[in-house]
Amino acid sequence: MWRGCERPAASDVSDRSDSPLERSAIAMSEEKQSKSGSRLERKLAAGGFAVTAELGPPKSADADLIRNKAALLKDWVDAVNITDNQTAIVRVSSIGTGKLVHDMGLEPIIQVTCRDRNRLAIQADLLGAYLMGIRNVLCLTGDHQVFGNHPTARYVFDLDSVQLIAMVRDMRDRKVFACGDEIRNSKKAGIKEPRLFIGGAANPFGDPFEFRATRLEKKVRAGADFVQTQCIYDMERFDRWMKEVRARGLHRKCAILAGVTPLKSVGMARYMRDQVAGVTVPDCYVQRMAEASDPKAEGIAICVEQIRRLRAIEGVAGVHIMAIEWEEKVPEIVERAGLGTGG
Amino acid sequence: MIVAEQKPIAEIAGYLDGHKRVLVLGCGTCVTVCLAGGERETAQIASVLRLSGNGREILENTIERQCDAEFFDAVADQAAGCDAILSLACGAGAQMVARVFPEKPVYPALNTKFMGTNDGAGEWSENCLACGDCKLGVFGGICPVTRCSKSLANGPCGGSADGRCEVDPQNIECGWQLIHDRLKALGKLDALSEIAAPRDWSKTHSGGPRRLSREDVAGL
Numbered sequence: 001m002w003r004g005c006e007r008p009a010a011s012d013v014s015d016r017s018d019s020p021l022e023r024s025a026i027a028m029s030e031e032k033q034s035k036s037g038s039r040l041e042r043k044l045a046a047g048g049f050a051v052t053a054e055l056g057p058p059k060s061a062d063a064d065l066i067r068n069k070a071a072l073l074k075d076w077v078d079a080v081n082i083t084d085n086q087t088a089i090v091r092v093s094s095i096g097t098g099k100l101v102h103d104m105g106l107e108p109i110i111q112v113t114c115r116d117r118n119r120l121a122i123q124a125d126l127l128g129a130y131l132m133g134i135r136n137v138l139c140l141t142g143d144h145q146v147f148g149n150h151p152t153a154r155y156v157f158d159l160d161s162v163q164l165i166a167m168v169r170d171m172r173d174r175k176v177f178a179c180g181d182e183i184r185n186s187k188k189a190g191i192k193e194p195r196l197f198i199g200g201a202a203n204p205f206g207d208p209f210e211f212r213a214t215r216l217e218k219k220v221r222a223g224a225d226f227v228q229t230q231c232i233y234d235m236e237r238f239d240r241w242m243k244e245v246r247a248r249g250l251h252r253k254c255a256i257l258a259g260v261t262p263l264k265s266v267g268m269a270r271y272m273r274d275q276v277a278g279v280t281v282p283d284c285y286v287q288r289m290a291e292a293s294d295p296k297a298e299g300i301a302i303c304v305e306q307i308r309r310l311r312a313i314e315g316v317a318g319v320h321i322m323a324i325e326w327e328e329k330v331p332e333i334v335e336r337a338g339l340g341t342g343g
Numbered sequence: 344m345i346v347a348e349q350k351p352i353a354e355i356a357g358y359l360d361g362h363k364r365v366l367v368l369g370c371g372t373c374v375t376v377c378l379a380g381g382e383r384e385t386a387q388i389a390s391v392l393r394l395s396g397n398g399r400e401i402l403e404n405t406i407e408r409q410c411d412a413e414f415f416d417a418v419a420d421q422a423a424g425c426d427a428i429l430s431l432a433c434g435a436g437a438q439m440v441a442r443v444f445p446e447k448p449v450y451p452a453l454n455t456k457f458m459g460t461n462d463g464a465g466e467w468s469e470n471c472l473a474c475g476d477c478k479l480g481v482f483g484g485i486c487p488v489t490r491c492s493k494s495l496a497n498g499p500c501g502g503s504a505d506g507r508c509e510v511d512p513q514n515i516e517c518g519w520q521l522i523h524d525r526l527k528a529l530g531k532l533d534a535l536s537e538i539a540a541p542r543d544w545s546k547t548h549s550g551g552p553r554r555l556s557r558e559d560v561a562g563l
Binding site for chain 1: 542
């Protein structure tokens, strides 16, 4: 079992005290014991099978859309990824969206990519995110801008994702900025560091395959507390990758959340198979989608099957459901996969 | 070498609007080798401009290197008699023309593309971004800063498939696949387990335009 904390924390503080003051004191002491005060961290540390989902912010200043999506997911997942200009298309910022979601009681995992911001901007944004109550960050390289709606933009890539993970870890554990300065406002002021639960991405399907576990190991050594994988369809290849992950003991140092994306149509299955680098879709799934009388229902059924299989794999600590513009299906998937977290 | 390509003739002609006597000036070094701005290309552009008429007088010449002030004596008289200079050098050469002839308008005939290699007839590719802190020794002689579309330092992103980069699979190889394969062949794959620290970008243009001063050769 993965152990990210000094000690396993109680799953629900409110079970142990009726007094708001006492509850708050317990919460504070637990926050000190854990790395971040993240509920996702607590769940994983206690050995629970975590469920995360994805919430893509809108391409307009539309708070209702964010709140509607969050309401769909709120009671069904432990935390939700908020994407950061995904596929290089401008959207509401991950931190702004994360604040709205957090205020509704749904725990956000803020994605941060290296494409749009340098080390100054990222550190400043993480300080701000922490102050607004955000406790999870997912450190990503970022899709290249040629795929998005501003292909003539200049990229940044001051850091890569491994270096970003190490920077956030150093901010939390060594209490220093990337330049080495302590995180304090002046020599006399106290150190006030942002304490974030740090995630990364892992792609078992990208090339070169034999380097993929090494790359995960680098992320773990840099400080990743959890990783979410690229969406998995090719179970055989994922199995092989997990064997390598277990052989290196990485699953004991870092929670591996297996990524799944329900297929909506045979067209989507073919697109994922043929067009998306780093994703492989076995022909058996394409065939099932092609032959199904109700492809959407078949896509959900396949996803539920996958989650059940993934859950049985040693070292898989949770599942990350990326229902792309199909958030309303997440509760059904969670329920049918037997992962209901309370409903 | 520095690799460049000619601008569209319409853009060049646009610059020369209103000028009566123009010196078309080629460069005998990199852009000669990459067939963009040498003697032959200078003659071609001069001919096209003459054919376009407008009563404009076109002079032409090619010097050994436009990036070095000492080679301009040979064209000083021609330049003095012109009201504009069209440079077929790289951006560095064209700027030197402007410095040597401060009173003359200078226009570029080329787009400077990159520092790279010749990969066969009519093929060139970018290999060096002049980052000022060469790590080729660590990465098996293949530069991640240049050959990876995102200049990643710790291995390939998820966009590497079948040895190609998702940014443009037809034209771009995954630099990290190349690094991986080469280090494997050299028996040095362990080097990729090390976490590469954030780069010091101040050694690049991020630190401002760079200069190099060497006392040891200053008196030569």
